[in-house]
Amino acid sequence: MEQLLAQWPSGPAKAISNIGTAISFCYKPMMQLWSLNVRHLRAMAAICRLGSVSAAAQAISLSQPAVTQGMARLEQQLGRPLFERRTDGMTPTPAGAVLCARVDKALASLAAGFRAARGGSALGGFAEADRLVTMAQLRALIALADAGSYISASAATGLSQPSLHRAVRELETASGLTLFVRRGRGVAITKAGRIVVRAFRLARTELQAGLFEIAALAGAATGRIAVGAMPLARAKLIPQAVARFHAAHPEVRIDIVDGPHAELMEQLRDGDLDFLIGALRYPEPGKDVEQRRLFDDHLVIAGRARHPLAGSNVPSAEELARYPWVIARGGTPMRRLWEKMFTSAGVEPPAAPVTCGSVLAIRSLLLEGDYLTLLSPDQIARDVESGLITTIGEPLPGTSRPIGITVRAGWQPTGLQQEFLLQVEGMR
Known part of the structure; x- marks a missing residue:
């Protein structure tokens, strides 16, 4: 740019x-x-798997002319051939192979979502409702879940309210599930609705990744990378990686999203974030995510440059307990490490008059009095260089925290996403 x-x-x-x-x-x-046809994508995946139009048509219960016309339309929309036609069958081109892999994952997400939402119950509708999903329904359901009302979803997408109503009603009829219930002027999503919407989001993410990968095959380094940034990664690791990556790929959009770990995890599971970078959690958050350790970070005690303990090599736990602390809320890894710092020395953790998760607010508060806090050296490096804040003592033993990357289990990055992760890994 x-x-x-x-x-x-x-x-x-x-x-x-x-x-x-x-x-x-x-x-x-x-x-x-949004202009693509899910039925055409399903036919394409069948051809990739079975090697011919006739076998694919039989597998998905369509006529051969319908499959042939669907592939011609899909290739026209994407502007490139997806298959090599031979007398003995069809083989995917590089673009076709890339898209097929993403379509398979998208369709698997839809099927798994409806299975999970139905839960094996004897409901009405079709047991394989995922086979009836259209792109219009995919778009409508996600838009309604995001907006919380038909009016707002219509304004956000340009789709008419009747078309949104119809899409949701058809999905509910096909699946036998209640996905939304009216609440005042808006709608509330049901438990089954949340499961299905997550499956739709993951399917959308896979299909978008496939389109970006096809563009990359033609030499177009475009796309979107969505990073969930946790506190220890926001100060240095992510900014440096973003700057280097952006210099090489200025046309790639990078979204950095911060927030509490629990909220970022939900966005990751929804497919709205590609990965999280920051402190890893143990025990691991679940089997649906994978954590990759990059390095260990050791915390330091920090205070204002003229703090009474400034210059102390190794202040005792008793000395540290005499001062007010600004620390993370209870239950967080930071809070547990802070409490352990005192209890391991046989000292009762002092009262923490201020709990705060914002590094910006913590750094500003340190300048207002004799407060102390625990932070990563990276988070205060520039303040230390400018002489506003000082570290007190050495990096603390026993406060090591693994910093790394969290992704969805089975996630397949695009080439650009993988390149960005290599930049992150190369920071240490």
Whole structure:
């Protein structure tokens, strides 16, 4: 983007035009998704698996002409051949192989979602309702879950309210599930609805990844990377990785999302985030995610530069307990390490008058009095360099925390996502 802005002196119109081109090129695969036909994608996956139109048509209960026409339409929409036609059958091109792999994962998510939502109960509707899902229904259900009302979902997508109502009603009829219930002027999602919406989000994520990978085969380094940033990674690790990656791929959109670990985990499970970077959790959050350790971080005690303990090599636990602390809320890994620092020395943890998870707020509060806190050296490196904050003593033994990457189990990164992760891994 900087390269585009640099053209400003030679003509604002030209620069703005180029910026618009870059943005539209980045978003093209995402907008292209909603124009695709799920039935065509299902037929494509069947051809990849079985090697011929006739076998695929039989497997998905469509006529051969319908499958043939569907593949022609799909190739026209994507602007490239997906199969090599031979007398003995069909084999996927590189673009076809990439998309087939993503379609298989998307369809598997839909099937698993409906199975989980039905829970083996003898409900009405079809046992394999996932085979009836359309792209319009996929878009409508996600939009309604995001917006919380038909009015807001219509405004966000441009879809009419009647079409949104119809899409949800058809899904509920096909599956035998109640997905939303009215609540005031909006809607509330049911337990079954949450399960199905998550499956739809994961399917959308896989299909978008496939479209970005196809674009990459043509030399277009575009896409979106969504990073869940936890506190220890926000100060240095993620900014450095983003800066280096952006320099190499200025047209790739990078979304950095911060928030409590529990909220980021839900967004990861929904497919809205590609991965989380920060302190790992033990025991692990569940079998549906995988954690990859990068390095161990040792915490330091920090206070304002003129703190009474400034310059102390190794203050005792009794000395540390005399001062007010700003620390993370109970139940967090940071809070447990802080409590252990005192209890292991036989000292009762002092009262913490302020609990806070915002590093920005903590750093500002340290400057207002004799407060102490525990932070990673990376989080206060610039404040220490500027002489505003000081570390007290050495990095604390027993406060080691593993820092790493958390992804969905079975997640397959795109080439650009993998390149970004390599940048992160190379930071240490």
